[in-house]
Amino acid sequence: CHCGVNIAGVVDVEKLAEYAKTLDDVVVSKHYTYLCSNAGANLIKDTIKEHNLDAVVIASCSPRMHEHTFRRVVEEVGVNPYRLEIANIREQCSWIHESKEATEKAKLLVKAAVAKARLLEPLEKGESDVIQKALVIGGGIAGIQTSLDLAEQGFEVILVEKEPSIGGRMAQLDKTFPTLDCSSCILTPKMMDALRHPKIELLTYSEVVGVEGSVGNYKVRIKKKPRYVDEEKCTGCGICAEACRLKQRIPNEFDFGLKKRGAIYIPFPQAVPNVYTIDADHCLFLTKGKCGDKPACKEACMQDAIDFNQPEKEIEREVGVIIVATGYELMDVSSIAEYGYGVSADVITTLELERIINSSGPTNGEIIKPSTGEKPKSVTFILCAGSRDERHFQWCCRIGCMSALKQAYLLKEKLGDVEINICYTDIRSFGKGYEEFYRKLRGMNVNFFRGRPSEVRVKDNLQVDVFDTTTNKLFEIVTDLVVLVPALLPRVDTPELARLLRISRSSEGFYMEAHPKLKPIDGTVDGIFIAGCCQSPKDIQDSVAQASGAAARAANIISKEKLEIEPIIAVVDEDACSGCGICASTCWYNAIEMEEKEGKKRKAVVNEALCKGCGTCVAACPSGAIQLLNYKDKQIQAMMDGCVS
Numbered sequence: 001c002h003c004g005v006n007i008a009g010v011v012d013v014e015k016l017a018e019y020a021k022t023l024d025d026v027v028v029s030k031h032y033t034y035l036c037s038n039a040g041a042n043l044i045k046d047t048i049k050e051h052n053l054d055a056v057v058i059a060s061c062s063p064r065m066h067e068h069t070f071r072r073v074v075e076e077v078g079v080n081p082y083r084l085e086i087a088n089i090r091e092q093c094s095w096i097h098e099s100k101e102a103t104e105k106a107k108l109l110v111k112a113a114v115a116k117a118r119l120l121e122p123l124e125k126g127e128s129d130v131i132q133k134a135l136v137i138g139g140g141i142a143g144i145q146t147s148l149d150l151a152e153q154g155f156e157v158i159l160v161e162k163e164p165s166i167g168g169r170m171a172q173l174d175k176t177f178p179t180l181d182c183s184s185c186i187l188t189p190k191m192m193d194a195l196r197h198p199k200i201e202l203l204t205y206s207e208v209v210g211v212e213g214s215v216g217n218y219k220v221r222i223k224k225k226p227r228y229v230d231e232e233k234c235t236g237c238g239i240c241a242e243a244c245r246l247k248q249r250i251p252n253e254f255d256f257g258l259k260k261r262g263a264i265y266i267p268f269p270q271a272v273p274n275v276y277t278i279d280a281d282h283c284l285f286l287t288k289g290k291c292g293d294k295p296a297c298k299e300a301c302m303q304d305a306i307d308f309n310q311p312e313k314e315i316e317r318e319v320g321v322i323i324v325a326t327g328y329e330l331m332d333v334s335s336i337a338e339y340g341y342g343v344s345a346d347v348i349t350t351l352e353l354e355r356i357i358n359s360s361g362p363t364n365g366e367i368i369k370p371s372t373g374e375k376p377k378s379v380t381f382i383l384c385a386g387s388r389d390e391r392h393f394q395w396c397c398r399i400g401c402m403s404a405l406k407q408a409y410l411l412k413e414k415l416g417d418v419e420i421n422i423c424y425t426d427i428r429s430f431g432k433g434y435e436e437f438y439r440k441l442r443g444m445n446v447n448f449f450r451g452r453p454s455e456v457r458v459k460d461n462l463q464v465d466v467f468d469t470t471t472n473k474l475f476e477i478v479t480d481l482v483v484l485v486p487a488l489l490p491r492v493d494t495p496e497l498a499r500l501l502r503i504s505r506s507s508e509g510f511y512m513e514a515h516p517k518l519k520p521i522d523g524t525v526d527g528i529f530i531a532g533c534c535q536s537p538k539d540i541q542d543s544v545a546q547a548s549g550a551a552a553r554a555a556n557i558i559s560k561e562k563l564e565i566e567p568i569i570a571v572v573d574e575d576a577c578s579g580c581g582i583c584a585s586t587c588w589y590n591a592i593e594m595e596e597k598e599g600k601k602r603k604a605v606v607n608e609a610l611c612k613g614c615g616t617c618v619a620a621c622p623s624g625a626i627q628l629l630n631y632k633d634k635q636i637q638a639m640m641d642g643c644v645s
Helices: 013-021 038-051 063-076 090-094 099-117 141-152 168-172 183-196 239-243 284-288 296-300 350-357 400-415 434-442 494-501 540-558 582-586 616-620 633-644
Strands: 056-060 084-088 126-129 133-137 156-160 200-203 206-214 217-224 313-319 321-324 328-330 347-349 378-385 419-424 447-450 455-458 462-468 473-479 481-486 488-490 513-515 519-523 528-530 562-565 570-572 592-596 602-606 626-628
Touching (some): 013 056, 038 056, 056 063, 084 090, 133 313, 133 540, 141 156, 141 540, 156 206, 156 217, 206 494, 321 540, 400 481, 419 473, 447 462, 519 540, 528 540, 570 602, 616 626
Parallel strands (some): 056 084, 133 156
Antiparallel strands (some): 126 562, 206 217, 328 488, 513 519, 519 528, 570 626, 592 602
């Protein structure tokens, strides 16, 4: 394959095709501009039929790109799809070498592929049953959208959320950009739909703690933490919270400590389910064994819903697919010492300002300085606080620019003649309607400084030093309130969940997709999909779109009763197996078990449904008793001999 000029621009493809004809057992050798095209596929099929071929070697791009395509092509004309070998002469050759040496290396790669192709064995796919249910991890807007889409198609969904309520980060917002729609007005109906849908089992205040199985057949263990409140009896009346002896004494995490709550609480007024939760870390009765003469909340509750003996439960569910939509965390900007977060109460983050602006927030929508309670006359936004920064995090948060522009607009709307300063690196208004919103704000007497402030000095007022690269001038901004736009990070529990699900993470720590272009929603393990900000930072529109995409991809699997199993798996030679168990201990997918055979000797047994053909066990086996089908030692040895002979 020429691959346009990707290969042919460096490798002499015609010369390579002529060379291939000289290799043993090669009947025919051809070249074409794009073998992955329809015309290219027809060329392959016609050639197979004309020469009655039983094995095929295609020299092209990485097998990760088009191996599945070419397998279908050869299978259509009667060749076993596993008697196809790909020689990667693009990523491993033309993209990394100059012309002369690239052609010579391509010859060796083709020679090695032909040597292996002679020994390839015809394999047949197996089948496994599919459990037509889905697990969604994360109850933010992405998780809710995925759950509703699947439930509307008739599939049962288990929606697991770690916090007492679903809603995620979107529940903390006041308005959404660029339309300035009320966030709760959009989100709350979807939350209620998820709660009431007969096909959705909602498990809040719960965590996934174990996952076994493979695509189509996952067994999931879920830990349901005790609320110490009976969900069936609680009516959400709030009398218990009013009676709590620690009322208004514990910082409310939902409001970032700007407001206080009691030991029994709901996170926010629109919480779903509308059920109170007792904070086990602060409740006097749970921490000290005594709360006055009797627990005040229990005495106040007329529904008898308080249950201090409620145990932690572990439940099991079986599902066919898993969708991960666990969201993101904000960077702790106190690590940027020069910006004074944590030193001055008037240096806050965009989400803290979001809660202040919100009518159900800690100040009931009244915009004030946290330090004094006075209305600010000047507000300065510092964009890219920790993001696009080699000292901290190099990626863009993607929502920071528009979040700051939206909040600047709302401050102008509510405070009138307030001075707004925005210190930015670049304004990235990339979405539909974003640029128009940005232009509108520029006409509202907002000051823009292109530069990253060097310091926020905390004195009687806050002083911000910034060098504006558009005017080549150093400015000192005296302001009442500084709003930092922090980096978006993977959640702290991302590594642990990635380990449970056996999916990969990117260098930034987010969950990695199977392929950025061809499979942007699929995880690196079959049957696991990713949606929302757990994959990378994105806005609400993109999160919802990706969530619906994940639901569609998941439905492709659970709409079937049977699923084909890839036949390239590990096989055990029981005569050579010593029963040491090293293979089982190294298997990432728990696909190998040690079983007693005749004579009470332990032998390794591979579960075909779980095995992913990674080959780790083959490398670990000290006796060479495990081989990977179509990657057997003799096949690999033939490739090596082809390269050096």
